[in-house]
Structure formats: C-alpha cells, structure tokens
Amino acid sequence: MEIIFLLICISVSVGLLFLMLFIWSVKNGQYEDCHTPAMRILIEDCKKEETDTKGEKLR
Amino acid sequence: MSTINSRLANSIYELPKVVDKSVASETHCFHCGLNCINTLYQDAGYSFCCAGCLTVYQFLNSQGLSNFYRLGTAPGNTANEKKSEPYQFEYLDDKELFEKIIDYRLGDIAVITLKLPGIHCASCIWLLENLHQIEKNVKKVQVNFLKKQARIHFDSNGLALSGLVRLLEKIGYLPEFSWKNFNKSKQLNNRKELIKIGIAGFAFGNVMMLSFPDYFSNEVPVDFKKFLGYACLILSLPVLLFAARDWFLGAWKAIKHKHITLDIPIVMGLLILFTKSTFDVLVEQEVGYFDSLCAFVFFMLLARYFQKITFEKLSFTDGVLSYFPMAVTIIKDGIKRTVPFTKIQVGDELFLRNGEVIPVESTMISESGLVDYSYLTGESELVTVGTNDKLLAGGKINGQGVSVIASKPIEGQILEQIWQDSERSDVKNRKTFADRISPYFVGTIVTIASFAFLIHLLLGRGYGFGIYCFASVLIITCPCALAISAPLVYGVMQRKLAKRGFYLRSGEILEGLAEADTIVFDKTGTLTYSEKQLYPVKENLTEDEKAACGALASNSIHPISKQISKWSHKNFISTSFEEKVGKGIQGFCNSLYIQIGSVRWFEQLGYDLEILKEHKNQAENLLLVSIDYKIKAIYKLQDKLRENGKEILVSLQHKYDLHVISGDHDKSRENLEQIGLNRNQIHFQYSPFDKQEYIQALVKQGKKVIMIGDGLNDQEALRSSHVGIAISEESSHFSPASDVILIGKQWSELPYFIASSKQAVKLIKLNLGFSLLYNIFGIYIAVGGMLTPLYAAILMPVSSLTVVLVAAFGSSIVLRKRQS
Numbered sequence: 098m099e100i101i102f103l104l105i106c107i108s109v110s111v112g113l114l115f116l117m118l119f120i121w122s123v124k125n126g127q128y129e130d131c132h133t134p135a136m137r138i139l140i141e142d143c144k145k146e147e148t149d150t151k152g153e154k155l156r
Numbered sequence: 157m158s159t160i161n162s163r164l165a166n167s168i169y170e171l172p173k174v175v176d177k178s179v180a181s182e183t184h185c186f187h188c189g190l191n192c193i194n195t196l197y198q199d200a201g202y203s204f205c206c207a208g209c210l211t212v213y214q215f216l217n218s219q220g221l222s223n224f225y226r227l228g229t230a231p232g233n234t235a236n237e238k239k240s241e242p243y244q245f246e247y248l249d250d251k252e253l254f255e256k257i258i259d260y261r262l263g264d265i266a267v268i269t270l271k272l273p274g275i276h277c278a279s280c281i282w283l284l285e286n287l288h289q290i291e292k293n294v295k296k297v298q299v300n301f302l303k304k305q306a307r308i309h310f311d312s313n314g315l316a317l318s319g320l321v322r323l324l325e326k327i328g329y330l331p332e333f334s335w336k337n338f339n340k341s342k343q344l345n346n347r348k349e350l351i352k353i354g355i356a357g358f359a360f361g362n363v364m365m366l367s368f369p370d371y372f373s374n375e376v377p378v379d380f381k382k383f384l385g386y387a388c389l390i391l392s393l394p395v396l397l398f399a400a401r402d403w404f405l406g407a408w409k410a411i412k413h414k415h416i417t418l419d420i421p422i423v424m425g426l427l428i429l430f431t432k433s434t435f436d437v438l439v440e441q442e443v444g445y446f447d448s449l450c451a452f453v454f455f456m457l458l459a460r461y462f463q464k465i466t467f468e469k470l471s472f473t474d475g476v477l478s479y480f481p482m483a484v485t486i487i488k489d490g491i492k493r494t495v496p497f498t499k500i501q502v503g504d505e506l507f508l509r510n511g512e513v514i515p516v517e518s519t520m521i522s523e524s525g526l527v528d529y530s531y532l533t534g535e536s537e538l539v540t541v542g543t544n545d546k547l548l549a550g551g552k553i554n555g556q557g558v559s560v561i562a563s564k565p566i567e568g569q570i571l572e573q574i575w576q577d578s579e580r581s582d583v584k585n586r587k588t589f590a591d592r593i594s595p596y597f598v599g600t601i602v603t604i605a606s607f608a609f610l611i612h613l614l615l616g617r618g619y620g621f622g623i624y625c626f627a628s629v630l631i632i633t634c635p636c637a638l639a640i641s642a643p644l645v646y647g648v649m650q651r652k653l654a655k656r657g658f659y660l661r662s663g664e665i666l667e668g669l670a671e672a673d674t675i676v677f678d679k680t681g682t683l684t685y686s687e688k689q690l691y692p693v694k695e696n697l698t699e700d701e702k703a704a705c706g707a708l709a710s711n712s713i714h715p716i717s718k719q720i721s722k723w724s725h726k727n728f729i730s731t732s733f734e735e736k737v738g739k740g741i742q743g744f745c746n747s748l749y750i751q752i753g754s755v756r757w758f759e760q761l762g763y764d765l766e767i768l769k770e771h772k773n774q775a776e777n778l779l780l781v782s783i784d785y786k787i788k789a790i791y792k793l794q795d796k797l798r799e800n801g802k803e804i805l806v807s808l809q810h811k812y813d814l815h816v817i818s819g820d821h822d823k824s825r826e827n828l829e830q831i832g833l834n835r836n837q838i839h840f841q842y843s844p845f846d847k848q849e850y851i852q853a854l855v856k857q858g859k860k861v862i863m864i865g866d867g868l869n870d871q872e873a874l875r876s877s878h879v880g881i882a883i884s885e886e887s888s889h890f891s892p893a894s895d896v897i898l899i900g901k902q903w904s905e906l907p908y909f910i911a912s913s914k915q916a917v918k919l920i921k922l923n924l925g926f927s928l929l930y931n932i933f934g935i936y937i938a939v940g941g942m943l944t945p946l947y948a949a950i951l952m953p954v955s956s957l958t959v960v961l962v963a964a965f966g967s968s969i970v971l972r973k974r975q976s
C-alpha cells in the first residue's frame with residue numbers, strides 16, 4: 098500500500114513537468130501567432146538553395 | 157511519402173514560365189501580377205508593369221534573393237513609382253521618439269515592431285525574414301502574418317531606423333507609421349491569462365484525482381487521507397493566491413469604493429471554501445472541498461478568456477491619437493526635413509501635402525488652398541483659404557500642398573494622449589446586470605446562512621455544527637455560475653455579431669444596448685453617405701463628352717472630381733488641365749475644351765446663366781459643365797441617404813425616441829420630416845460641443861441614449877452617451893473612440909443588432925433562474941447540515957454546466973431565429 102504514496106508523487110511531478118513546459122511555451126510567445134509558423138515550415142528549405150542560385154542561374 | 161514530399165516541393169519551387177514577348181499586351185508583371193500595358197520593362201525574359209517593379213526585381217536578384225519568385229506567382233507588391241522624398245523618414249532618427257517607439261533594446265541591438273501592410277503571402281514572410289542577407293545590421297526578423305507585423309532586431313549603431321525603413325520601402329514593404337501602432341503592453345496580459353488557466357487547470361485535475369478515494373470509500377486509512385488532504389491544500393494554494401487574484405483585487409476595489417459588485421460574493425465563497433477545507437484537513441483529517449475550489453477558478457478563468465476577444469484590425473480608442481500624424485515636414489532655410497509631430501514649435505514653417513492633417517493652429521503662407529474640416533465640424537463642404545488666413549488644428553488639406561506657419565503650440569491634452577495609454581480614460585463606468593443584483597444576492601444568502609446558524613443553535617446542536625451550516629450555505633451559493641454565464645453569453649454574441657460587421661468593444665455593452673430607449677443620429681456620414689452625390693438636373697452630354705469630362709476630372713483629387721472621374725470608360729487622356737482651387741477645373745480632352753465648376757465661377761467667367769433661373773435659390777449646390785463654352789449639363793449636389801434609410805428609421809420609430817443632430821446646414825430638413833421624425837428633435841448646425849451638451853441633457857432626463865456618429869466631431873457626444881456607435885466605411889478606417897464600431901455596409905441591420913442585444917440579456921436572466929433553482933436545492937441541503945464535499949463536487953459543476961449549455965446553445969438559437 099505504501100507504494101501509492103510514491104506513485105502519486107511521481108504522477109503529480111510528471112504533471113508539474115508539463116505545466117512547466119506549458120508556462121515556458123507561453124512565455125516564449127508561442128501562443129501569440131498560430132498562423133505564420135504553419136506557413137513558414139513550407140519555405141524553410143529555400144535558404145540552402147539560395148546560396149548557389151544567383152542571378153542568371155535562376156532559370 | 158517521400159515522393160509526395162518531393163512533388164509538393166517541386167510545385168512550390170517551380171518557376172513561372174518565361175513569357176513570350178509577342179503577346180505582351182496580355183502578360184502579367186513578373187513581380188506583382190498586374191497587367192503589363194507596354195513592353196518597356198523587361199529583364200531576363202520577364203515582363204514588368206512598371207519601372208518600380210523592375211527595380212525591385214533587379215535589386216532582389218543582385219542580392220541573391222531571387223528565390224522570392226519561386227515561392228509564389230507574382231508575389232511582390234506593386235511598386236509605388238512615387239518614391240518618398242529623401243528627407244521623409246528623418247524624424248525617425250530623433251533620439252527621444254526612437255526610444256519611445258522601439259519595443260526594447262539589448263545593448264546596441266534595438267527591437268522594433270513595424271506594421272507592414274504589404275505582407276500578403278508566404279514569399280513575403282521568406283523575403284522579410286531573410287532581410288539580414290541584404291543588410292548585415294539587421295539581425296533577425298520575425299513576421300506575424302495575420303497582424304501584418306514584423307518584429308525586427310537590428311543594430312541601431314550601424315543602421316539608423318530611417319535607413320531600415322528606406323530599405324523596407326525599396327523592396328515594397330513601406331511601414332505604416334501611426335501613434336496607435338506603437339501602443340504596447342497588451343500581449344503580456346494575454347500571456348499571464350494563459351498561465352493562470354494552465355495553473356488552475358493543472359491543480360483542478362490533480363486535486364480531483366486526489367479527492368476521489370474519499371468519495372468512493374469510507375475505509376480510507378487515516379494516514380493516507382492525511383496525505384491526500386495536505387497534497388490538495390498545497391496544490392490549491394497557487395490557484396487561490398495567483399490564478400484567482402483578479403477577483404480578490406476586484407473585490408478590494410469595490411469595498412474601497414463602498415459598493416457591492418459580483419466579485420464580492422465570489423471572493424466570499426472562495427475564501428470560506430478555502431478556510432473550511434483547510435480546517436477540515438488540519439483538524440478533522442478530511443480531504444475538504446479543494447476540488448470544487450479549483451474547478452470554480454478554472455471555469456471562471458476559461459469563461460473570462462473566452463470573452464476577451466481582440467479584433468486585430470480594430471481599435472476602439474483611436475480618437476485623436478491616430479488622427480494626428482507622427483511627423484510633419486518643416487521648411488528651414490529653404491530645406492525640407494521631417495520632425496516628430498511632438499517637436500513642432502511656434503513659428504516653424506510647415507509644409508502640408510494633400511490629405512495631411514493640420515497639426516496645430518497656424519497661418520497660411522501659400523496663396524490658396526482647400527481645407528476639409530469635416531472631422532471637426534461635420535460640415536462636409538471644403539473651405540477655401542488664402543494667404544494670412546487662420547487654419548484650425550484638425551483640418552485636412554485637400555488638393556495642392558500648402559505652406560503654413562505654426563502659430564500656437566500643440567495642445568497639452570493631445571500630447572498627453574499620445575504618450576499615455578489612452579485606453580484607461582475612455583472606459584465608461586458601467587454597472588453590469590450581475591453587479592447590480594449582487595447586493596441583493598449577498599444580503600439574501602448572508603441572512604439565510606445566519607438563520608441556519610441560529611436555528612441549529614436554538615435546537616442545541618452546538619456552535620461547531622452551527623458554523624458548519626453557516627459556511628455550507630455560503631459555499632453552495634457561491635455565484636460562480638453567474639460569473640461564468642455572462643461572459644459566455646457575451647462572448648458568443650460578440651463573435652457572431654462581429655461576423656456581421658457589428659464590433660463590440662466589450663460584451664457588457666450589449667446590456668447598454670438592450671436598455672436604451674433613445675437613439676440619436678448624426679446626419680452626415682451616418683444617416684447619409686459622407687460624400688454628396690451628383691444628381692442630374694439637366695444633362696445634354698453625348699457618351700464621348702461624358703467620358704472626356706471623366707478623364708479630365710481624374711487629374712483632380714477633389715471629392716466631386718473623383719465622382720465625375722468614374723464616367724471615363726474610354727481611354728481618353730486629357731491634353732491640358734488646370735484646377736482653380738475652390739472654383740472648378742478646366743482643360744482639353746479629346747479636342748474638347750471642358751470647364752466644370754461652381755455657379756459663382758461660371759458667373760466670373762462671363763457665362764450667360766439664364767437657364768439657371770428656376771434653380772436660383774439652390775445656386776450653391778449646383779455644378780455646371782460646359783463644353784466648348786456652352787453649358788451642357790447642370791447637376792445638383794445632394795446628401796444621399798444610406799440604403800433602406802427610411803425603412804429603418806420608420807421601424808425604429810415605433811420603439812425608440814429618435815433624434816437627429818448635424819453639423820451641416822439644414823438643407824435636408826424636409827427629407828427627414830417626411831419620414832415622420834419629430835420637428836423638435838431634428839437639429840442642424842450643431843458644433844461638437846453642442847452635440848455633447850445635447851446628449852448630456854438627454855442623459856440627465858434619465859434617458860438611456862444610444863448615439864450613432866462617424867467623425868471626430870462626434871467623439872465627445874459618443875463618449876457622453878450610454879452606448880456610442882461609430883460608423884466606419886471599412887474596418888481598417890479611422891473611427892472615433894466608441895463602444896461599438898458598425899461597418900457602413902451593414903447599417904441596415906441596425907434594428908436586428910439592437911434586438912439581439914435584448915435577447916442576450918434575456919438569456920442571462922434565464923441562466924440566473926436556473927442557478928436559483930439549483931441554489932434552492934443546495935440551500936436546503938446546507939441548512940440541514942448535510943453538505944459533504946461529494947455533494948458540493950457534484951452539485952456545483954452540474955449547475956455550472958447547465959449555465960454553460962444554456963449560454964452556448966441559447967445564443968446560437970437566438971441569432972439563428974432572428975436571421976430567418
């Protein structure tokens with residue numbers, strides 16, 4: 098029966114961990130703009146390509 | 157999976173095909189997608205509509221950012237060929253202003269959030285976020301697509317703000333500078349609210365889990381129970397101290413002002429719930445009511461968050477703040493430069509262009525100019541001014557730019573509004589329905605609770621049991637359902653009404669709308685369109701002549717010319733053009749000599765005005781058109797009532813006392829009287845101050861007044877009324893500080909909007925009835941001394957849930973029924 102004390106402590110700590118993560122993500126500003134990141138993910142790769150395609154090489 | 161990805165990637169990065177030069181008339185600009193009128197602008201096989209677009213393309217290409225064009229077809233903004241003057245952004249380098257408008261700085265790195273209206277596609281995000289490849293002093297750019305904002309980190313030592321703005325302009329994203337764009341602090345509030353919800357939710361879930369053993373079994377070992385109790389107590393502490401803080405602050409404020417709001421019974425309930433539970437845990441070794449406590453706070457926070465809607469595009473507190481510019485052009489020793497608006501000094505020579513606002517009272521230097529005072533006076537006609545005439549602050553220059561000398565310093569009041577958070581001063585002190593019933597509510601439950609305490613004492617059941625019953629009554633009647641219901645109903649209604657162009661600053665305004673018995677309209681811009689319309693009195697023009705007039709008028713920016721310019725459907729181009737300020741326009745077009753202007757001007761020109769005899773008394777409102785020195789057409793300028801204007805006024809008249817006040821001349825009095833408005837309730841030539849006094853007088857008579865207006869001249873009147881509704885043609889347009897913004901197109905739905913506010917209040921009362929029913933049952937149990945944590949844990953969420961369901965479904969049903 099004593100094991101239940103340990104289990105409760107663990108389960109609450111896991112919950113606490115997620116609460117911390119949530120607070121961190123809010124403070125990080127992740128809930129302020131839910132639209133742009135969805136668009137950004139589609140264009141991220143472009144950066145690498147950009148260095149070798151310059152000017153005339155574009156076509 | 158990988159093939160899908162690569163196909164997707166191909167479709168995104170595929171370059172648009174090179175256009176064939178032979179069909180240039182059908183080609184679209186490679187940069188912005190506009191139709192190319194000629195083949196003048198070509199580069200590397202691509203066509204461009206103008207030199208501006210070509211320049212942007214070449215610039216981006218030379219910087220190695222040509223991927224911009226791979227991310228979408230014609231992703232650019234049509235370049236404005238009229239580049240800004242080199243001095244135009246100088247004012248941004250003013251130290252004091254700079255420090256005020258940046259978000260913050262870390263050493264040399266300054267962070268600023270700029271509004272870039274040009275942002276419209278994924279390519280824009282990519283280009284702006286790669287700005288550091290063009291300019292090494294830009295460290296990081298983060299775009300917010302929906303808000304059309306970019307947060308830019310840049311080295312302010314290496315790159316001045318004016319330089320940054322010029323760079324943005326060069327690639328087609330000219331920032332919008334307005335005082336209101338630099339109002340901070342709102343975001344942080346939102347974050348705090350989310351964190352509170354997170355903490356309350358976490359505590360609620362865990363406390364409920366820890367309370368379960370006690371609910372379902374009577375044989376929980378004592379040490380285990382003790383452990384659970386302490387755990388619940390610790391988990392609930394942050395909920396009470398942090399998450400529920402606003403209710404405590406609200407209650408404290410109410411006590412200080414000596415009136416009772418809904419916060420007081422809520423705080424009373426929460427405190428007793430907490431004290432009783434703590435006592436249970438520490439002394440009785442029970443688990444207590446912590447789960448109910450956490451659930452309450454969690455649900456109340458959720459409801460409040462739901463109600464806090466921000467309309468990104470709208471600002472209800474614009475007023476003077478956004479009307480005045482951030483900078484003005486000053487001429488010193490023959491050199492033009494810009495300075496921050498706040499730095500204007502008496503004696504400065506200012507240069508004001510078309511559309512710019514006169515920032516301070518000043519004296520004209522230029523020979524002639526046109527000023528639009530409509531925001532100040534409501535008078536829609538332009539005023540002609542000459543040398544040495546006095547110009548009032550707040551007028552707008554129309555047409556040709558003018559030079560003036562500032563004769564008075566900026567009003568202190570305006571300065572104050574610019575630097576301070578203007579929001580606070582604008583909030584009306586309104587008591588909500590829930591606040592108003594709170595005193596009765598508190599009185600009743602305290603009486604019942606004391607009654608229960610006394611009865612048990614008289615029956616000889618001891619102090620302990622008496623106090624337990626007293627506390628039970630206060631716990632079970634905690635008006636949390638009420639605190640949840642109102643924000644929910646308002647939140648739902650607010651969202652639904654906003655979809656139809658009726659934006660409420662906050663939900664409580666619905667109560668004000670529902671109570672109103674008097675509606676006061678401003679005339680110009682509210683009942684009528686803000687610009688006068690042309691009505692033909694006599695028209696003898698051929699199609700070609702009409703089109704030629706239109707083409708000629710398109711050279712001018714006078715509001716009447718703009719209307720005439722709509723006639724030009726053929727590709728005529730005027731060969732000469734001259735505008736006589738305040739008189740009219742003349743010029744050659746399609747080899748016709750055309751003059752369009754006022755009667756007075758035609759008189760001066762020596763025309764025979766015999767044909768005007770019948771219209772003599774209206775001469776001021778007439779517009780004449782002559783072709784080759786022969787008067788061919790006469791037009792009348794008249795206010796045009798908004799769509800269904802008559803029907804709406806007639807339908808509102810049954811239920812409301814209608815008034816009309818206007819800054820204009822009383823030319824249209826007859827029209828209004830025909831509709832059936834009371835003669836004594838139509839007033840003309842009212843100054844902004846008169847309007848405010850008129851409203852205040854009505855309020856003093858005990859009337860609940862809705863004021864509907866549009867201009868800056870109505871602002872004080874809007875503020876004095878119970879509910880101020882501002883009509884705005886477009887949601888992004890300027891509107892005076894108000895409670896509601898109504899989009900002009902949706903004006904005919906006004907009766908519907910007011911009616912649905914009444915339904916919303918009815919729903920809240922219905923909810924109140926439901927929670928009363930539950931409370932009667934709850935009080936019965938509590939007075940009898942039978943309240944256990946389990947009862948509380950079931951009864952309270954059930955009552956809250958009923959309220960939530962009624963609020964959510966009720967308001968949808970109400971709105972749908974009205975619609976059909």
